[in-house]
Amino acid sequence: DVQLVESGGGSVQPGGSLRLSCEASGFIFGAYWMHWVRQIPGKGLEWVSRIDGDGTTTNYADSVRGRVTISRDNVKDTLYLEMNSLRDEDTAVYYCARSRFDFWGQGAVVTVAS
């Protein structure tokens, strides 16, 4: 079965940094684009970033470009999201998702507050 398990969420002060991880299993990880999508509590879904199967192509939403880096380790079957210069408005549940968003993780909660 396909499984995506996020980790690394937590509380951080504005201006701080955090790295999220998403461990994949049940499929050939390196064959798929992967995404990060976030959701502010009580609000809608916002796409954050994507990366292709071999990690050479990445795209970012304007709201995070320059502050966030997506990467992957196809040996460890793990997707990452390095977040820097965090702002209050980055507070959200962060989901990793596969390809056409056909499988999602359970989400990692990120809280940015002083």
Next chain:
Amino acid sequence: QSVLTQPPSASETPGQRVTISCSGTSSNIGNNTVNWYQQLPGMAPRLLIYDNNQRPSGLPDRFSGSKSGTSASLAISGLQSEDEADYYCASWDDSVNGWVFGGGTKVTVL
């Protein structure tokens, strides 16, 4: 303000049909396919429809999608209480070089 426009809510009685619209532009829906997702309270989203009208294996055929021009729609027929959820449309947007989602539609089964 979401790039794709959905009505905030929709409701219907059990057994009836509800339709959710998703309006975009030529840079997203008009030039790319549309996916639909269901999010039950407290859960991660689930793929319902991909490539405008394709259902993942195992999904009941009560769920159907369509697209015309710069708009798309999701229809749920034979509405059931377990269909109460938030529904989101999404499409690739050529102008922002990223995926865009609708603001979500909360479906209530009366």
